[in-house]
Amino acid sequence: MYADVTARLRYLLKLSRPRFWLYLAGPVVVGVAFGAGTVSELFAPANVVLFAYFLVPANLFLYGVNDVFDRDADERNPKKDAKEVRYDGGPLVPAVVVGALLLGLGTFAITPTAAWPFLAGFFVLGAEYSAPPFRFKTTPLLDSLSNGLYVLPGAAAFALVAGAVPPAAALVGAWLWAMGMHTFSAIPDIEPDREAGIRTTATVLGERRTYAYCAACWLASAAAFALVDVRIGLLLLAYPVVVFAIVRSGVAVDRAYWWYPAINTVVGTVLTMGALARIVPPEAVFP
Secondary structure, eight states, rough: OHHHHHHHHHHHHTTOOOOHHHHHHHHHHHHHHHHHSSSSHOOHHHHHHHHHHTTTTHHHHHHHHHHTHHHHHTTGGGGGGGSSSOOOOOHHHHHHHHHHHHHHGGGGGGGGGHHHHHHHHHHHHHHTTTTTTGGHHHHSTTHHHGGGGGGGGHHHHHHHHHHOOOOOOHHHHHHHHHHHHHHTTGGGGGHHHHTTOOOOHHHHHHHHHHHHHHHHHHHHHHHHHHHHHHHHHHHTTTTHHHHHHHHHHHHHHHHHHGGHHHHHHHHHHHHHHHHHHSSSOHHHOOO
């Protein structure tokens, strides 16, 4: 019995995509850092609870829904052979998805009303990206647009701490970043998706034009963030630069795809450290 429980936990851990945990939890950290005005605001219990939810349970919800409704396509997807898992059709994953959703409803109780539209948007888009009736991931452009869901935890965290919504330019910039990130991640799936009859932005554009689309999203994102702070805009230019380097070097996208968790972590860390410097000046820490 112990071995069976361990195997199920290992299965769920892999299903939650640990490499991508910070794609949801990272924006919470950034949102708190930019929303806070004092050190005490940074470590409020509600912030910790929101971070914990988006670190693991929210990923189980998001990827559990994805794997249940992508079961047929995943049979042909080589990514599922090593770094991810295939849904086996059993009741465990649907039960975990429902449990994660119910747990997520508790986030409304610890956040102000300013955060509620962002939380609601996350759960709606997180489900409808993969599930009927909308299944955004099978509609070119809407699959990309709907992936702004990844920035919504950060917007909710900002609202939680600041009591107000983030600047519009920051939301636009973050949404464009997420669109580029999603579409880039779809490049390795072009052939499996085509074989399964799934139409996405990437399958319609093809690999080369998808690179251009991602670069355009990231350039526009950098421009939007520059309206908030020029330094943030300059930092976000790292993304189109990396796309250009990948195309020029001929590195296989299947390999480059796995660089992005590290790139996103570095960029997120720099953003967070910059925000924290407003609260605790570097000279106060390093005299």
